[in-house]
Amino acid sequence: MSDLLRYIGDGNALPDAQPPEGLKEKNLLEMYRWLVLLRTFDERAVTLQRQGRIGTYALYWGEEGTQAGPLYAMDGGDWVFPSYRQNSIAMLRGVPAATILAWWRGYGGKYGFYNPREHRVGPICVPIATHLPHAVGVAWAGKIRGDQTASLAWFGDGATSEGDFHEAMNFASVLKVPTIFFCVNNQWAISTPLSKQTATRTIAEKARAYNMPGIRVDGFDPIACWKVTHDALDRARNGEGPTLIEAFCYRIAPHGTADDPRLYRDENEAEQWKPLEPLSRMSRYLKRLGILSDESAAEIEGEAKEQIAAAVSEMESISHPDQDILFDTVYASGRPWMFEEALRELRSVERPDEVKPLGPPTSPGAGEEGKTQ
Amino acid sequence: MSDLLRYIGDGNALPDAQPPEGLKEKNLLEMYRWLVLLRTFDERAVTLQRQGRIGTYALYWGEEGTQAGPLYAMDGGDWVFPSYRQNSIAMLRGVPAATILAWWRGYGGKYGFYNPREHRVGPICVPIATHLPHAVGVAWAGKIRGDQTASLAWFGDGATSEGDFHEAMNFASVLKVPTIFFCVNNQWAISTPLSKQTATRTIAEKARAYNMPGIRVDGFDPIACWKVTHDALDRARNGEGPTLIEAFCYRIAPHGTADDPRLYRDENEAEQWKPLEPLSRMSRYLKRLGILSDESAAEIEGEAKEQIAAAVSEMESISHPDQDILFDTVYASGRPWMFEEALRELRSVERPDEVKPLGPPTSPGAGEEGKTQ
Amino acid sequence: MKANMVEAINKGLHEAMEADDRVVVMGEDVAQTGGVFRVTAGLKDRFGDARVVDTPLAEAGIVGSAIGMSMYGLLPVTEMQFDAFTYPAFEQIVTHAARLAWRSRGEVPASIVVRIPYGGGVRMPELHSDSPEALFVHVPGLKVVCPSTPEDARVMIIAAIEDPDPVIFMEPKKIYRASRDEIPDQPPMAIGNGNGSYNEYLCKARVARDGNDLAIYSYGATVPLCLQAADRLAQERNVDARVVDLRSLFPLDVDIIEEAARECGRALVVHEAPRTAGIGAEVSSLVHERCMLDLEAPVGRVTGYDVPFPQFANEDDYLPSVDRIVAGANRVLDF
C-alpha cells in the first residue's frame, strides 16, 4: 500500500502528515462530526434491521472516510451520486436521516425518497454502475450552461466491470466533463474478490484507457480522500476534465445484513484490516494534533446519537403509506386513466396489512438470504 | 506513425524489412491471393449495389490487409468473428462468396447465412461490439474443454466506446482467455472522427485497463498484421491470455454505399492515405522480393475475377426464397404452433413480389440514406 | 410549407430548440451530418455544437447522460440510430428514465425524448427493421408515441419535448418520405412556457377515416395501409371502416378506442411488430373487456409474425400488406 496517498499515521512507525492546506481546525472537526454521524447511522441501521424494524440493509462500516472525505471537498452546488453503499450520504446534504431509514423500511414517495435536484444528490442507486452516466450528464449539462458545476459518483470495485462504467468514463473524458469517479475499492463484490473482477493490480490504472488521471488513496484515511477529491475538483473547474480516484480499503463488514462472509472468506483477514478503520484513526490523529479531546469527542458522539435516535422515532412515526403512493408520482404529467381503475379495484377489496420487514436470519442460508442491494 | 510495426517500405526512403520468420514464399503468395480476392469481391459488390442487384453495402476498400493478415495467422481450428466490415471474410474459410453476396441481397436461411461452427467464423455482426463477448466465450469454452482453440474478433475504433467492448476485454483478461481483439482503427465511425470517440491518442493503450498487451501495427501492411497476430496467438496458446491489437489505418472509402463523406470530411485527406492501400503496396513489395511478377500477378487477378463472377451468377441464380424461410430456422427445436397459423394466413393472400434492392441514390440525402450497417 | 415526415420532425426540433434553450440534441452522427436520416440536419449550424452533439458510439452512455442532463434541468432529445440499437440502452431506459419521477417524489422526472427510427420496409440489413415499441409500452413510467403523418410528427415531437416525462418517440422510417403534406408555419401550441398543453397533443388518438362498420386500429407505417384497405373494403363490399390512428401507445386513448368499437361492433388491430404480447394484444383485450356486448365478432389481429424480422428480400412476406389487412377485415366481417 506504499503508493497510496495518506495523511494519518499510526502514532508509531507510520508518521502523521500535517493536514493539507484548506483543511483548518474547524474543517477537520466538522469532517470528524460527519464521520461520527455516518457511523452512528450505520450501526443504528444494523440494529434496526436485526430487530425487524427496517429491511435488509447494506452497511458501510469502515468506509465512512470514503464518504465524508470526498463529500467535504465538494461545493454545495456540486452534485454527488451515491450507490446503495453510500446510502445515507444525502443526510449530510440536508435530507432527513429519517427519510433514508424509511427507504430501508420499504417506504416510497415523500417518505423514502428525496428531491435530488434540491440537494444535488442523486437517488440511492441500486443497479451497479448505472448512475455513472448520470453524474456525467449533470456535469456536462452544467458545462453546456456555462455553470461551474462538478459531479462525483461513488461506486465499487465490482462496478468497474460493467459496461456503464466504461461508457461513462469515456464520455466524460472525450467531452472533458468535470466529473470525479470515486471508486471505493473494498476488494469484494459480495463474494467475488478483486482478483476475479479485474486483471489489473489497481483500479486507478484503468484511467489510462481514457487518458484521465488515475489516483490511488488510502480509503481508510478521510483526509487523504478529501485531498485527492479537492485536487481533482480543482482540475475539473479548470476545464481539465474528469479524474478517477481509487480509494483502496477493505470491506470489513459483510456485504449486507443478509450476507454471511464466512461462506467465502477467512474472517481473520477482515479482522486484520479493522485497526485501520477511519473513525478511531481520525480521532487519534485529531487528538495527536490537539484538535480533539476526549470530552469534545464524547460530545460529538452524543449529538450524533441524539440526531439518529430522533430520526428513528420520526421514521417510526410514519404510518403505512396510503395505496395512492403506488400511483402518485409515476408520471409528472398526471395519472393516466388506468390508474383510477387500478385504485377502484384496490379499494374494492380489504386492504392487506403493511408488509413488515423481515427479522434476522435464523440460520445461515435460510430466510433472509438473497438480499443484496 | 513511427510507433507502428511495419514490414513493407515504399521502395524509396522507407526501407523494406525482410518477411518475418514463418512466412515463406508460398505463404506470401497465398496471402497476396487472399488480398486480391477480398478486393475483387469488394469492388464487385459496390458495382452490384450501384446496379441495384444487392442492397446497401459496407465496403472495406483499403482494409484488406487488416483482414487477410490476421486471418492467415490463425489456425483453421481457431474461430474468427467479423463485423459487417469484414463481411466477406468467411469466403476465405470455405463459405461460398455467393452466400455473402446473397446476404447483401437480402436473402436469409441457407442462402445468406452459413454455419458458424462448420467454418469457425462467427456470423456477420451488425450491432457494434456485441460479438466481442462471443469471441471470448468460444475461446473460454475451448479452454474449459482443454482444447487449443483461440479466437479473434475484428471491430472498429467506434466499437471501443461500447460497454460490450469493455466487458469482453475484462472477461478475457480476468479469465486468461486466448482471444485476440483486433481493432481496425480507420479513424472514423460513420461521420464521427476518432477524436470524438476517445480521449486517448491510441486504441492500443486501452489494453492497460485490463493488464493486457496492447500492440499497434500499420493496418495497411498485411505482413505486419500477420506478424502481430501470430505473436499474440503464440502468447494465447502459451496460456498468457488475450491481446489487443490496434491496426492503425484510415477509412479511405465511404462508410457504406449510402454514405456521402463530403458531408463531414475533406476528401483530400482520404486521397492522401490512398497510396498506402495494402494491395499495391504488397504487390510492389513482393515484386521487389522477386516473388511476384507482372504475369503471376495478372494470373492471380484473373482467377479472383473468375471466382467472384461465378459467385455473382450463383447468387443471381437463387430464386426468391419461399415464405417458409421466415419460420424455418427460428427454433432449432421445431416450429411453435403459431407458425403454422401464420403460414396459413400468408398463403391465403396473393404473395407480394420479391423486394428488390434499391438502386443508387439519385441525389445526396434522398432515397438510400440511412443505410448504415 | 410542404414537408415529409423527416422535414417535419426537423422543423419541430428547430422550433423547440429556438423556443427553449434547455433543449439539446445528442446521438451518433446527429450533429455534423444531421443524422443518417438527416432528421437533425441544420441544427448544429443553427444552435452550435454545445447543444447539438455527436457522441461516442454508446447507446447506454447517450441515454444515461441525457438522464443526468435532465436532472440538471435540460431537455435532451436523444437519437438511437436504428431500432435494434436501442437495446444497449434498455437498462437505462427501464431502471432509470422510467423510474426517476417515482424515485424523486415526482419532482425530478427524466425529461428526455428517445427518438427511434424504427420498422421495416426499407430494404436494410439485419437489425435495422425492428419494431420494439411494445417492450416500452410494458414498462411503467414511460410514454410511447408514434406519428403517422408529417404534421403529427412535428407537433408530437414538440409535445414530447415539453412533456416532463420520458417519451419514447417511434419514427416509422418506412414513411419518412412517403408523402409531403402541408405543415402550418406555426405549431398549434405555445412552446417553451411549460403550460401543459403538450398532453393534448401527445396522448390522443385520431380518427384518420370515419366509418361505422368496422374499427381498424393502427399506428405508424401501417396507418396508410389501413386507409387503403378501408377504401378497398368500401369498394369491394360496401363496408365503411373507421381507421383509428392510435398515435399514443402508452397511454392508449381508451375513449376513442372504445367509441369506435361500440359504434362499429367489429374491430381489427394492425401492426408490424410481432403479434405475441404486442400492442394488438392489449388493444384487443381492452376492447373485449369493455365492449363485449357490442361486439359481433372477436377483435382480429393483423400483425408481424413471431419471428425475427426477415432478411429484406422477404420483408414483404412479413409485413402486413393491404391484402392481409383486407383479408383480416373480411374474417372479422364474416364471423
Place this chain on the structure above:
Amino acid sequence: MKANMVEAINKGLHEAMEADDRVVVMGEDVAQTGGVFRVTAGLKDRFGDARVVDTPLAEAGIVGSAIGMSMYGLLPVTEMQFDAFTYPAFEQIVTHAARLAWRSRGEVPASIVVRIPYGGGVRMPELHSDSPEALFVHVPGLKVVCPSTPEDARVMIIAAIEDPDPVIFMEPKKIYRASRDEIPDQPPMAIGNGNGSYNEYLCKARVARDGNDLAIYSYGATVPLCLQAADRLAQERNVDARVVDLRSLFPLDVDIIEEAARECGRALVVHEAPRTAGIGAEVSSLVHERCMLDLEAPVGRVTGYDVPFPQFANEDDYLPSVDRIVAGANRVLDF
C-alpha cells in the same frame, strides 16, 4: 426426497451437470457461495471451478460469453442475480441469443439458459422485484418458462438445458421456499442423450386444479394464490374453478388454454407483472379470438398495475392477492 423449489432446481442442475459434461454454470457469486439464493450451492465443489464460475460483475458479458460458449458446443446456464439486473444483458438476449439459430440456418442455436429469480413478495429494496417475462415473450426466438412447484422446477430446468433453443427460465423467488414437495429420485426423462424429450417437459401447461365453471390462468408465484382463490370460490359460491398453470409463456400451450375456456365459458388471467401488454393481454386475446362463442363474459385480468414495483412496505398493495383474484373472478362470474 422432499425439496423446496431452491433445492429442486439445485437437484436438477446437479443431475444435468452429472449427465452431460457440456453443461456449465456461470454468473455473479454462483460458485463459491452457491448464489445469493443458494440455488447453485454445491456445484462448484462437485464439478470444479472450470465448470462453475464466479464471473466479473457484468450481465452482458455473462450472457454474451455464454452465447460464445454455446457456439463452441457447451450448454451454459447463466444466472442473473435479480430480475432487474437482466436489463443490462437485454441486447445480448434480443439481438443474439434469440437470433442465432435463425442466423445460422438453424444449425447453431444459442443453447443457453438464462435463470432469472424474479418477482416481488420478498421485501427487498428497489429493483429486486421486477417481473420482466413479457418483455422476453414478445421477442421472437426465445422460449420463456416459469415453474410454480418444486418438481416442475427440477424437471423444467433439466429440459431447458437440454432444449437447443435459448430458454429464459423465470424463478418465482417468492415461492422459492414456500413448500417442500416430494421429488422423485430420478427425473422423468433420460438426460444428456439429446433425444428431444425436453419439449414434452418444457412447453406444456398443467391443470393444477380441475373445474368447469371458470378457467383461471396463471404462472409462477400467483398459482398457489389462484388455488386458494378457487377454494374460496367453491366455498363461497359453489363455483368450480379450473386453475391452469401455464408453465410455458412462450410458446403458450394453446390447446389446454382453449379447452379450459371452452369448457368453462368464463375465464380470468392472473399475473404479477404490469397489466399493459403483459401475458394476460396475450392470453385474453387468444381466448377471445378462439372461443368467443363459448364465452359468457369477457376474460378478466387480475394483474400488477402499470406502475414501477413499489417500495416493499406497499408491495402487497401492488401484488395480486387472493382477495383480488376472488373479486376478479366474481366480476367475470357476475357479468
